Amino acid sequence: MVKAGRCTYIGDGMKKIGFLSFGHWTPSPQSQTRSAGDALLQSIDLAVAAEELGADGAYFRVHHFARQLASPFPLLAAVGAKTSHIEIGTAVIDMRYENPLYMAEDAGAADLIAGGRLQLGISRGSPEQVIDGWRYFGYQPAEGQSDADMGRRHTEVLLDVLRGVGFAQPNPRPMFANPPGLLRLEPHAEGLRERIWWGASSNATAVWAAKLGMNLQSSTLKDDETGEPFHVQQAAQIRAFRAAWAEAGHAREPRVSVSRSIFALIDDRDRLYFGRGEQEEDQLGFIDAKTRAIFGRSYAGEPDALIEQLKGDEAIAEADTLLLTVPNQLGVAYNAHAIEAILTHVAPALGWR
Template structure:
């Protein structure tokens, strides 16, 4: 008998839009409204999560909280989240207010993925948002500093001295930002691209998001390096003495070839392989391959992926510009035809 494994399966959308006849997503409005529609459809199909990438200065999703709040109001069960928000751009207190509001609207379903960020569309884009590293600090350091501030604010502890002449009566003691959503602090995820930042995230009590790329730290296949990163993270979590069990997600491009249009779009990905590239002048990265095949073939490929096996959550990166109906089909194909073969439920 097949041993069943609890595996949360959601989707991750970059929210691209292109004003081109071949795109089903022509505008920012299309991208946002279709994201809501896809999240509703995914919940109806039995998926566990709807997650969205955040990029600034690009024709992609950039301002997540209105979108997450809208999805939270339209759904009742599915987790909603990001993968990831670039903390170099964020005011931690304002972010805590936005996140708290979105989490309360959704009934505590927010899974907030944050990180230092990724290669940008513009030079030092965070400067345009009013942020600059402190003396002797890199932009990555600044992002981590913003993160530590956010985590402290999300505890709900008061820190601000109340005015002696407030407009409205204050509760006793120091004040916190409002609205505060209890439990959100434990649903913060760090998008880690290296072993060292995964260990750092564990020490701070954040869940781990490991994406489809990471620093190439050993030359081993991507999924092996990622599984090793997850193992280091879990050991660091244990060493830190946290009481709850951490969560770990990985994201993958996975396509079950069940009809002609699947073969047309993704048949070539049957022969995909890891790629090596440079994120910047200093960082060599390994990019994970895409998976495509008929369900039986695809299941055999996926069961060899050590990082998927090690994670409790799998995010399917979806080609959002192919439209809501096709992306619903992509998600349904994995849930219906592939997950049962792997013993996932």
């Protein structure tokens, strides 16, 4: 890995490695994260700890109406203010719930606070805690369109305004003097448009994202389109994305991330929490009444055995960024330990670092 300033260039096999937290909280005495305040403040602390350990990214999931992280931009801004070089992102924000213009302002502010480190993962979302939750936020699909169509339309508007091109007619008698021409949204964060990622569950939406010039986030579940193992299907999705990107003729190289639950069993705590061999196989299920999904397995083992297992994961091999899902209710100290174990005992042997 070669570093120039704050930029890290990834060569063959080298990977950026970050964490992904859902920010679960529960008032249970067994939880280290018992309130929404705990989840937010511990997320900041974990990002600081991960940066000190040499991790490349701190990413957060967004779920509404749930005891998890929800409104992302105050958290992203706080993490940006407390850190100096780690990437800060989401995986993902459900665009069915978003006002894309207001979102562009919030994202621009968070990115400026972070010094251009925001990596914004968005998607049309998945089934949520309540029925049609986006309706409570004031949104509904246009006539003849689905909620997924609405999410993609919100995305297209966001991408357009993030270009920083003026589109709004100025008031001839403004309170403050305007620059000449049509006005854009402020604050504008230069380069943020190229740091938008799409969380794709199908091959078709991965291709759609590539055509629009978004990076790809492929999660621990996807539509079961061929019946093959999860990592094989996910690798095929990534290759389809890259082919569509090349065909679209974009000037820059895209980025691709995958998320995995990976735990190196280093001490007795690790063996207690993850040494039982659960979820070592892919799982099948339905994310709505019609869509059959395949959920990727978890990895846990002694470092040597874990390294051998991970060598066979085709999708990790295809991606340039790996997000380690963390059990945030086990507390900041344990999660920092779990991240350090992968960075120290696993990643070098696989050529990721």
